[in-house]
Every structure is written in C-alpha cells, then in structure tokens.
C-alpha cells in the first residue's frame with residue numbers, strides 16, 4: 380500500500396493561517412491502514428488544530444469527514460454538497476486525494492495534510508518499510524523475491540557495492556543492504572550462477588522517467 | 601591480451617610484465633588549476649598513471665574530466681574516474697567520448713559513494729546504470745564501435761578499462777565472484793580498496809588466482825599510508841567496507857607521538873614489498889590522500905623508481 384506520514388503541525392497551521400472554517404477529509408484506503416489519515420487521525424488532527432488555534436485566540440471551526448477513497452471519482456462525488464463552504468479543505472489522503480479533489484472542485488482550496496512517502500508494508504506494528512519503486516517492469520523474481528531497484532540505495536543490478544558491511548548499507552547502519560540478503564540467499568540455495576551474468580541496462584521508460592504514466596484497460600473503459 | 605587495446609602507458613607497463621605503480625589525486629574544490637598542477641608535479645615520473653577522482657565521497661570538486669585533460673596537458677597519464685551516481689547513460693557516453701578525444705586513455709568505472717556522504721546530500725541520485733554495466737558499456741563502445749542502441753560510433757574510444765574491487769566489503773565469500781563478473785564485463789585492470797587486513801587479502805588473492813582471474817586481468821593492490829592514529833581510527837569506525845585491524849592501530853600508537861606518519865609509511869612499504877612477490881598482484885595503487893608530495897619518497901623507498909620506459 381501507499382505509506383504516508385502526517386505533516387508537522389506548524390506546516391499545517393501555516394497552510395490554514397487565514398482560514399476560519401475548514402474541513403478535514405480522511406480516506407479509508409491506504410492511509411487508514413497505515414494509521415495516518417483515517418477517521419481516528421482526522422479526529423486527532425481536528426482536536427490538535429483546535430487547541431493550537433485557541434492558544435492563538437483565533438478560533439477555528441472544523442468539520443470532519445472520511446470517505447471510502449479519494450482516488451476514485453465515485454467517492455469524490457460524495458462531498459459535492461459540502462465543499463465550497465470552507466476556507467480550506469485539508470486532505471489526509473495520499474497525494475492523489477488533493478489532486479482528484481482539486482480537479483473535481485476547482486473553486487475550493489485543498490491542502491495536503493500528509494506527506495506521501497512510498498509503497499511498502501508494515502514489517503512490525505508501527506514500522507513500515509519501502510518495498511516497491513513502481514518502476515513499471517517487475518524484476519523481483521530475478522532477485523529471489525527482493526527488489527534492488529526499490530531497496531538498494533543505488534538501485535544496483537549488480538551488487539553489493541564496496542560499502543556493504545555486516546549486512547548493512549553504506550548510507551546508514553540502520554538500513555539493510557538488500558544485496559547482502561540477495562547474495563546470501565542465492566549462495567545458500569545453490570543459485571550463485573544467477574548472479575554471474577551481466578544484466579542489460581534497465582529500460583526506465585516504464586518508470587516515472589518515461590513521463591507521467593497511465594494504465595488503460597480496454598475491457599473496462 | 602595481444603594487441604594493445606588503448607595504447608596507454610599503464611597498459612604497456614602491465615603488458616610488458618612490469619610491476620605497475622599508480623597514484624591518485626583529487627581535483628581542487630574550485631577552479632584552482634595551478635594548485636592542481638602543483639599536486640600533479642609531485643607525481644611526474646614517479647607513477648605510471650594518476651587516478652583523478654570523480655567527486656569522491658560525493659563532495660563537489662572540479663570535474664574529473666577537466667582535471668584529467670589538464671593532466672594530459674602536463675604530460676602525465678590520467679586514470680579518469682567516472683561514477684554512475686551523477687549522470688545517466690547519455691551523459692556517461694558523451695563523457696567517455698569526450699575523455700578519449702581529450703587524450704585520456706584509462707578509465708576507472710565506479711558506482712560512486714552515495715550522495716548522503718557528501719556536501720550536497722539533498723541531491724537526486726541517478727544510478728541509471730551501475731558500475732558493472734558501465735564497464736560493459738565502455739567495452740562495447742571500444743570493441744564493437746557501437747552505442748548500446750546499435751548505432752555506429754564515428755571513431756570509437758580506445759580506453760583501457762579499469763574497475764574497483766573491495767575484498768573487505770561483505771559478504772566476503774561473494775567478493776571474488778563479483779570481481780570475476782567485472783572481468784567478464786570487460787575490466788582490463790582492477791584497483792582494490794585500501795588494504796590493511798593483509799591476512800584477508802592473501803586469502804582473497806588465493807581465491808582469485810585459483811579461479812584464474814589474474815590471467816585475464818591485472819590486479820593492482822590498493823595502499824594508503826596512515827598519517828595518524830586518528831586517521832586509522834576514523835577509517836576503522838567511519839568508512840563502510842574498510843577493514844583496519846586493531847593490531848595496525850596499536851602498532852601506530854606504539855610508534856609514539858610524532859612518529860605516526862613515519863610508521864604509517866613504513867607499514868605501507870612493507871605491504872608493497874609483499875605485493876611485489878604476491879601471486880596475482882600486478883602492481884600497487886598508492887592512494888596517498890592529500891599527500892602527493894610524499895609520494896616521491898615513498899616510491900623511492902619502495903624501490904619502484906625509475907619507472908620503466910615503455
């Protein structure tokens with residue numbers, strides 16, 4: 380799923396500085412699962428903003444709503460009766476949310492209340508890790524279920540580099556060297572030969588480098 | 601290894617069976633050409649080629665291409681370093697062609713230190729291709745005379761292809777295979793990371809020799825003399841993939857204040873002596889960081905002077 384993190388309070392306060400009445404709009408998709416933009420987090424942000432503005436003696440009227448998804452026109456449609464009444468709408472969805480909303484309601488100002496970070500999963504309660512870079516051409520099977528594009532700091536196709544030490548990446552002792560894991564698994568399972576070939580250059584056209592992407596499924600259009 | 605691939609001095613020295621001796625020089629943090637020339641002057645006639653580093657540790661400096669070209673003008677042979685961190689395949693290929701056209705004949709293909717270590721950690725990194733693919737790219741351009749898309753190159757770059765190897769990074773058991781892969785990709789010569797753990801290096805070289813790698817490629821052993829106990833401790837603790845044994849740090853300490861540098865050079869000289877005899881080692885790459893002026897005396901004491909005429 381998409382992992383996000385809430386923006387710092389100061390940044391959000393600054394965004395809504397001149398506003399008297401706002402809506403905080405949550406999303407029941409990925410950001411609910413990663414505990415950053417669902418019903419609960421909308422409530423918490425509302426309470427926090429209220430207190431902060433009260434301190435400034437600048438009271439703020441806050442409405443809250445959380446919809447199924449903010450990446451689907453069908454659900455975006457559900458807020459058509461309320462948007463337009465606010466000085467600002469804070470979207471707690473990933474970066475798709477504020478954009479779909481802005482496209483649907485050009486007169487309303489939408490602000491992102493979270494920073495969208497990566498595609499990954501929870502490795503343990505409260506800790507999420509990146510697993511996919513969305514390069515558009517999956518190669519995970521070549522590396523025994525581990526993606527060096529997303530997980531090697533240099534996206535090397537022939538690692539590990541000379542900075543790999545004790546299973547950790549050169550950039551940070553808290554970062555796993557994924558190439559160390561790939562090599563160890565291949566060697567332990569007798570598939571060292573897989574690593575002894577020179578792989579062709581990656582075609583980055585399917586990644587973001589090829590320009591904004593679009594997926595068309597004829598049977599559904 | 602029949603006809604010359606590049607005609608570089610380094611290639612000729614190695615091909616003739618001489619024990620090669622290469623140096624290293626970092627371009628200035630600015631456009632100070634006279635300072636660069638000063639540093640290079642110390643190395644003239646003392647080494648076979650000088651590695652010109654490419655924004656090493658991701659700190660911005662004069663481009664290695666420009667510094668290498670300046671070096672050619674000084675009648676010294678550069679080993680032009682090129683990292684994949686800062687440029688995509690278009691820039692890499694045009695730099696390769698540019699380098700050759702400026703008289704550069706040796707290239708060292710590297711992935712490059714992550715920008716996180718440098719003075720602009722906010723930068724976007726590129727890594728369009730990696731060092732293994734860079735080696736293969738230079739080889740393709742040189743030997744087949746074509747770009748990866750198959751288009752012909754009007755006058756292919758005849759470069760002697762170098763690559764790096766760090767026997768001390770992990771996993772150790774895999775390192776020799778990664779070296780084999782670089783040779784398969786097209787590396788003509790290898791320069792290793794600074795060696796301090798001699799036991800481990802001996803073990804590594806034995807594997808390389810047993811696999812027949814040293815017959816396909818020239819391996820130059822990396823040597824960096826320690827200037828101080830602090831430098832040794834820093835390298836041991838802070839540089840990922842560097843293996844500095846405790847015993848070496850203790851030996852430096854035992855030399856006593858004021859004698860650290862002298863002892864560091866002594867250790868380096870002992871290493872060089874051993875490398876001259878070590879099976880599979882074709883030369884030494886001396887990385888005397890910001891110590892270019894000490895290289896002549898080290899070369900003198902290491903008995904590698906005069907450099908052979910080739």
Ligand code: SF4
Nearest residue numbers: 531539540548549556
């Ligand atoms: S240490 Fe490992 S993960 Fe980090 S850049 Fe090198 S190969 Fe990639």
